[in-house]
Amino acid sequence: MTMFFTRRLAAAALAVLVAATACSADDDAAPQDGPDVLRVLAGSEVKDLEPLLKEAADAVGVRVSLTYAGTLDGAEQVASGGADGRYDATWFSSNRYLSLIDGAPAKLSTQTKIMISPVVLGLKRSKAHELGWDTKQVSWADIATAAGQKRFTFGMTNPASSNSGFSALVGVTAALSNAADALDAKQIAAVTPKLKEFFSAQTLTAGSSGWLADAYAGQGGQTSVDGLINYESVLLGMEKRVKEPLTIIYPSDGVVTADYPLTLLASSAKKDLYGKLATWLRTPDVQRKIMTTTFRRPILPEVRPDQRFGTAQLVELPFPNRRSTADGLISAYLNRVRRPSRTLFVLDTSGSMKGERLDSLKQALSALTGADTTASGQFSRFRDRETVTLLPFNSGPETPQSFTVPESNPDPVLKQIRSYGDALEARGGTAIYDSLRAAYQTLESRPSGNDFTSIVLMTDGDNTDGSSYDDFASYYATTSRTIRTFVVLFGDSDVGEMQQVAKLTGGASFDARKGSLASAFKEIRGYQ
């Protein structure tokens, strides 16, 4: 399973990179095109529709080529014109955020809603019973109270990378805010203390809904998360994969629902292909298939949702109508609301990194200190309250250097991190496992209760000095085994071994071999 999502993430990272370098001669990585091919820029949420989409070739003669991107990344690609000419259509779980970006609506032509899934809470059956939520109506306020009392824990995706997290954040904020109409900046400030209480129970984060579900289903005895906030479809789809079934809680005060609009880009000439695919997806047979194979509710009113979706009335919570509100909410979540992050970067500064590679490492670090001024860049910077530790290595680990970004006026510390990165020099050998071990020792010696703690391992070559992977695996077994390592494939790194490290620690791998380190680092931020 780790291998599966590791590869998927790598592909997603690559897709993002491809678009980011749209002007360079990177054309071999562009989605394949042809007269019967519809090139679709999609959220990874729709990956489960791939088998069904293959049928579209026989049914209506449309071959669908999907490239995956995160919510904000995808929205930025469309709004900036980066998607023009590369894609014919988009298929994200919602166009709401995208529509709020200046100039973006003009990039979109016809939008066709295909299916529906609300973002709700799924909780282990025993936990739901213990809280009494299996028999009575529960509101987000009830959930927030129980969260504040530490009576349960949950996982949710990062709102800056994934629509399910963003929808959940909007929903929870709208519900906990006393205001009855759409959110604005003032209401966000007022509701922040309540949000802090709610999100104090979040102990698992992820950059995508699929990875979150995988991590939840695969969790061992040490970490134990009681539930997930995710699409109803993801929660229903987990039934066969979890030891203990999930009880789905439909909060009585409302939800935010994804409607998956297949959207023609105004720049595309393939209006006919788009029309054929959209019409086919909305035929009753296909709608039923979507419902039974992916657990999403049909959009076609003639096809009624079956009994698995329950009968609860789902009140839709209002969604912000200004980008500044949406961005303000994400920023509040990252910098003030959620548990702080503790992040350790194990950075290869061996001789082979000299020149271009070291430069791109410096650039990647610098981007995370605020130099990337795009919205997604700003949301992936080192957050207020985050402790960042840099551990460069060559023939052995160097002394780790820690920085804590303060809650107000973060700039001076961000500058310090940038200066530290800029001063890195490349020389010597590559002691990967001694250094990774040093990273774990550093973090384990400074336990820090509730922070999201993770390691990023970046290396451009084989292990040349010190202990081996097997030595590290034996050492890892003696640790608390709660800290995930996200590995970055770069240069000539040993792909197999790196993926083993990711699998062993419950992390994931990100491929920066064809693109930039900056993009890989940025994507990993969704998991930290």
Next chain:
Amino acid sequence: MKRWIGVGLALLLGAAVVVAIVIGGGDDGPGGGGTALKTVRGVIGSEKKPFFDDPQVKAAFAKHGLQVEVDTAGSRQIATSVDLGKYDFAFPSSVPAAEKIKQDRHASQTFSPFYSPMAIATFQPIVDVLTKAGVVRDSGSGYQILDVRKYLDLVAKGTRWDTLPGNTAYQARKRVLLTTTDVRTSNSAAMYLAITSYVANGDDVVNSSSQTAKAAQTVSPLFLDQGYSESSSEAPFEDYLAMGVGKTPMVVVYEAQYASRLFAGDGSIRPDMRLIYPSPTVLSKHTLVPFNDAATQVGALLQDDPEFARLEAKYGFRTSDPKVFTAQADAAKAKLPASLVDVVEPPTYDHLERLIATIEQRYLAEGKPAS
């Protein structure tokens, strides 16, 4: 269905149409049979797309040697930003937009083949609750109305569903607000703006800048407080049909959207769904502005030919002869009023545009981050 069509797309589509005609000889043009059809290209409001896509409509045009190709765009875009030079006619969904186009393009005539009153799609339990609140009542003419004046009062007080007396059916904490589309892009929301500004202006059509400023002040919360709204009229109606009362307890629609579903008998209108009418309401008068003779022929056919009138009624539109619509309704056993009593005129293009622009300003002004 969204109606932003970029210039690039329109150009490409133009090229595609030409190619199709040269190569294909109209192979998907019904009744082609070797005779070359004259292609007439128009830009239309998106709600008329299904009508123009209907094979029966295509066949009816073919009988007259015509093939009509359409692109969709919002009525406001058709009047302002769409390059009309590429088209033979424009077919916006309202008189104000058509007036503007007629003026700009120096067109000598217009056709108004069909119209649809603005209506509200809702549910019986909501009707019951709003009846108790004194907002909905019987018109005395066989249909129910939502009293816009009382509705504005309710909204001004920030009323929430769960505070309405006797409401057990819909205990939502959100505001009592009609769902609309985005008034900045969509004609159906602009028609709703015409209705509400009329009432806010003391039951009179706004016709001065001081009146528009004052009316905009009163009605802008109707749009802004909804939060996010969709850009085309089909989207919220689809939500209404598929997700029901939870997402969309009441939505402003063209009567034709609801009526065409009833007439089709596809089961999408379920037993607890209701169509009521705002009082006053306005008529969305679909008005075709031709730029040449072929387009004039299209306009005349749509307006005067009985075969087209029947097809228009199938899509829920009312035509000049009320019997055509009534016949459709009777055949489908649909209870729709033969005529509506309290109908007012929308403001002129300039005043309606000023109202929209004022609301647009408020989206921008309040969008600045609080400091």
